[in-house]
Every structure is written in structure tokens, then in C-alpha cells.
Amino acid sequence: MPETSTRDTILEIASRLFASNGYAAVSMRDVAARVGVTQANLYYHFKDKDHLIRDSLALIIAHKMEPMEECLKAAHSNKEKIEFFISWFVRLVFEDRVFSKMILRELLDGDEDRLQYLSMEVFKRPFALLVDVMREYTGRVDPTLSAVSVAAIILGHFQLSRILPYLPDDRADHTAPDVVARHVLAMLQGPLHDPAGSMET
């Protein structure tokens, strides 16, 4: 009766390695060395490398998506739901870089089958919840498009945060989770456009 089984240890370490370096850049030897076992041991627990990748993905995503439902349930109004969601998602993306890089890499290079599987098995429900929230929040605007926008802007901020330090006018807090969260919320709640700047209502 193992404290934490070797299999779970492999999964945890493998998912961290895959997420931060990419699937191709991490060899079975790398994983084995990190875990402290031999390469052959990995093949005792997993059929091949692809199955190790799939199981790593499924484990980490399912685990990370759980808090979203509770997060939305805790909110009383729709306004609060949006606030809670944005705050939660920004924090998730910015603070768990392992997770967000894994997602982004999958969106970028994941083969069609794996993407379809993940969409329908893991992302479908959280996305539907977000669309529901946006449906009641936005007026005439397409709720699906709005939901995509919210996810997109947060993921995009995270990605661009890597080059922000090398661009002019950057302040350290441009990549701080709460600053980004407040900014995204402000974009949804009001126009960035300042009517005083030009001549309009």
C-alpha cells in the first residue's frame, strides 16, 4: 500500500515537465530521471508516450476545472458571477503557468482528435456555464462570442506577458493578476473609449 503510488508520481512530474517544455522536448528518459526510476518502469505503468501525455492532460485539466463551478455558485448576482469568474480564471492562468502553457500548447499544436476529445469531455461544460453567464450579462451582443472574448483576452494577456518586459512603457504590474483582472472587468463594464477625447455622446 503505497503512500503515493509510483504511477501518480510519474503523472504529476510528467505533466509538469510536458507543460513547461512541450511534449517533444521531454523524453521518456527525462521523466524517468526526474521521478527517480528507470525508463522501462514508465512502460510498466503506461502503454507508450502518447498515453502518458493523454493521462497527464486529463488529470491536470479535470483537476483545475473543478473550482469553477463552486466559484460561480458562490456568486449571488450575474454581475458577481462575471467578477468571480474573471478573478478566478486570471489567477488560474497567471499563477499556474504549468496549466496554462499546457492548454495553450494543446490549442496550438494538439492534433485534431485530442482537441475534439478535450473539448467535448473537459471544456464543454465550463464553457457552457460561461456562455450562460454572458448571455444574461450582455444585451444585444452574441453571448458565445462574448464568452470567447473573455477567455481570449485573459489567455492573450498571459501569453503577451512574456515579451512585455522587453517593450517600452512597461510597468511590473502589467502582468499582475489582480491588475489584469480589474482591467478586463473594466473593459466589459464600460467603454475604454473616452467620449471627452473626441466629439461623441
Place this chain on the structure above:
Amino acid sequence: MPETSTRDTILEIASRLFASNGYAAVSMRDVAARVGVTQANLYYHFKDKDHLIRDSLALIIAHKMEPMEECLKAAHSNKEKIEFFISWFVRLVFEDRVFSKMILRELLDGDEDRLQYLSMEVFKRPFALLVDVMREYTGRVDPTLSAVSVAAIILGHFQLSRILPYLPDDRADHTAPDVVARHVLAMLQGPLHDPAGSMET
């Protein structure tokens, strides 16, 4: 006097291969075979694989960023500058997937040196232009943060477009460039929030 030099042919084909498959997944043998030369020939024109990657990146990015300046110059008002930029950038990202995947992959996995190089040599000026536009467009809001948001939301929409077909409530036009462009512009110009939905000003 070559019609198109072998070196340019290599660069063009290599950048296309790297962009659509990733650096790791494309071998020098792959590039050579596609071009129709031997692997050794690649080492006549480029020091090693990393230099081939760098030159491919520099070529394609510099080329793709050129139209931005003209695009902004053509606009008369600041409002028009934003409209033109969004329209141009959305079209660039959505229609030249080779380019956008290359950028996104670099943001995700590019090593620090290459990212710093690209930021300071290629992205610095276009980003500064965008910040300037946003500075005059937004009121109290941080212009750098706003510029990042605009780029982020467009890049994010593109990335998410891969799983949108597998998610519920999807319509085909959710990934159409002009639809996305109009939606992004609408987000900047007005609140998505419909005051009639809740009780606020």
C-alpha cells in the same frame, strides 16, 4: 544570377514548415527534402538549425509588420486608426495562420534570448504605435494595458477558434475575421454590459 536564390527558397519553405509544425517536429532532412536539395546544402547556407529558425522568423515577421505603418497613416482620426488596426490585425492573424502560429509558438516556447531579440528588433515599434493610438483613444485607462488587451483578445480569438467547432452554440461565423473584428471594436467602444439587464446607470 539566380531567379530566386536557393537560400531564399530554403528560408521561405523552412518558415512555412516551422510555423505549421513547430521547430522540433521539422528536421533538417524535412526541409532539405521539401526544397529539393541535400541536408548538407542547408549547412552551406546556414550555420546550424537555430540560425535557420532565427532567419526564418526575422524574415517573415519583418515582412508581415510592414503594412501596419501604412495602415495607420491612411487613417484620418484616432477612431479610424483603431478601426483600421483591428481590422488589419484580425485579418492578418486569421488569414495567415502560418504567421500567427509562428508568433504564438514563439511566445509559448521561444527561449528568452530569441524573445528579447524579437521584442526589441521587431515588435517594439509596432507596439509603440499601438500604444500611442490607445493613449489618445482611452481616457483614464492605462494605454499600455489597453494595447495589450487589443492584441490579446485578437490572438486569443484565433487560438480558441480551433476548439469552437466542438463546443455548443457555435456558429460558423464566430471565427470569421470581419465578425471578430466588429466584435472587438464593439467591446472597445461600448460596454458589453447591458444596463437594462440589472439596475445600474
Place this chain on the structure above:
DNA sequence: GTAAGCTTAACGGTCGTTCAGTAAGAGCGC
């Protein structure tokens, strides 16, 4: 004894890279 959990040691293959060699042409003394 036997099964689970793991190791040792190797396999065939692909990778980036190198190096000796070659064909084509430019420049040049004669």
C-alpha cells in the same frame, strides 16, 4: 509458486551535424 513492481541492457531509428569531394564558372597569364 507466482504475481507485481521494477531494473539492466539493448534494439532500431532519427536526429543535427560534418567532411571530403565534385561540377560549373570566373579570372588570368600566355
Place this chain on the structure above:
DNA sequence: GCGCTCTTACTGAACGACCGTTAAGCTTAC
């Protein structure tokens, strides 16, 4: 004109390193 050298562009064949994977054997617990 011819022969000669040197450069440019390129090829064929190989190098060692690393990859995913597997067969066979060794422990330990029941």
C-alpha cells in the same frame, strides 16, 4: 585560343548522440 587556379554551390556518406521501445531477469510479498 588554351591551360590553370580559385571560388561558389552543392552532393554523398557518414559520425555520434539521443530517441521510443522492448525483452529478459531480478526482487519482494503473499
